[in-house]
Each structure stands twice: as C-alpha cells, then as structure tokens.
Amino acid sequence: SSELTQDPAVSVALGQTVTITCQGDTLRTSFATWYQQKPGQAPLLVIYDTNIRPSGIPDRFSGSSSRDTASLTITGAQAEDEADYFCFSRDTSPNRLEVFGTGTKVAVL
C-alpha cells in the first residue's frame, strides 16, 4: 500500500507562516486532501483538490503540490491553528482505500 510521510512536528510563531509537507509516490499522479484535527475532536477538512478550501475555512490556509510532495501552508498562523494535520490521498493501487499521512503536530508559539 501507499505511504504518505509527514514531519512529526513543527512550530511557528504567532502571525508567521508555516508549511507542512506530505511526501509519497502516489502524489506524483494524485491530488492531496488536508485535514486539521484538534484534541478530542474529529478531523476537519481544510483543503482538497490540492488547493480548494471548503466553505468556512480561512484563506490563510492554502495548498500546493510538486512532484511527489504536497504542501499545506498557513500564512499568518493563529493560536487556533494549533492542531494535528493529516494529508490524505489515493493509494498507489487503484483498487485500494485511500490512505492518510502520518500526521504533523503544529505548535503555535
């Protein structure tokens, strides 16, 4: 099955910019979706189709992709952005379920 690898943790100063990456072979041909998860809560969809924000998601969240890596950028991070972030995409085998990335814990200092 496919693997989507993320850095375990990153930190960002309040108001600054942070980029989270997700690496995997499937991303060479598939778009990434991004979820935010706060402690004790279900994940929340923040980006899909590489860079589309669902209604209600602030425009400080943006996505991009290059070769085998998808990225989620938070421009002007707020305290409420402190959370775990997971990428999500198709498995390299088309007959398998989608897979989640390993997750990145973002700390806003």
Place this chain on the structure above:
Amino acid sequence: QVQLQESGPGLVEPSETLSLTCTVSGASINPYYWTWIRQPPGKGLEMIAYIFYSGSTKYNPSLESRVTISLATSKNQFFLTLNSVTAADTAVYYCARRRSYCSHGSCYGLIDYWGQGTLVTVSS
C-alpha cells in the same frame, strides 16, 4: 446540516466482536459512500472500509478477513463489525461520509463529514 453519530459498546473483550452503528441525519444514504475510520490513542488515522449506497464495498486489506460493513438505507444507518478483536484494535472509531469528485480527468474520494468518534477499548 449533515450529522453522523456512532453508537455501540465502549468496552469489548479480547477475541470477541466489535459492533458499531452510525446514524446519519441531515442527508440521505443515497448517493454517497459511507466509511469507518479508526485512530488508536495518540496515533494516526486508518480507513477500515467503505460502502456505497448501492451496497458495494471496499475493505482495508489488513483488516478484510475480520471486518464487515453494511447499511440499512431505510433507517439511514450503516454498521461495522470487527471480529476476533485484540488490544491492537483499541481506538477511536469514526463514521464518516466519503464523496467523490473529479478533477483534471481523474476522480478522487474525500471525507467531508465525520461523526464525533467513539472510543472502543479491547480489554478483559
């Protein structure tokens, strides 16, 4: 407003069967996919299975021999059973809606609505 609610026992004994129900409100089962996802404490997310409103299913190969997903369209519910559980099956179990979208000539799935999750502990 689409809402999903998991229900079922919070404690299951080793070797027994875990059974969960997800009740959907604010949306019809048709024409979506419905999925179960789990998250062991402090760990990442794992898709277990999904079922299309028509009844077709897809399973995680690592769990397929022990898992069944089913639905009751008239009740707007779907279900998960996981047999022969061990401590490794201890996790928060989420039910969720998976929908498809197509972009640049390919189609993808995404999870757009989640239940709040229910912790299932496997222990004697």
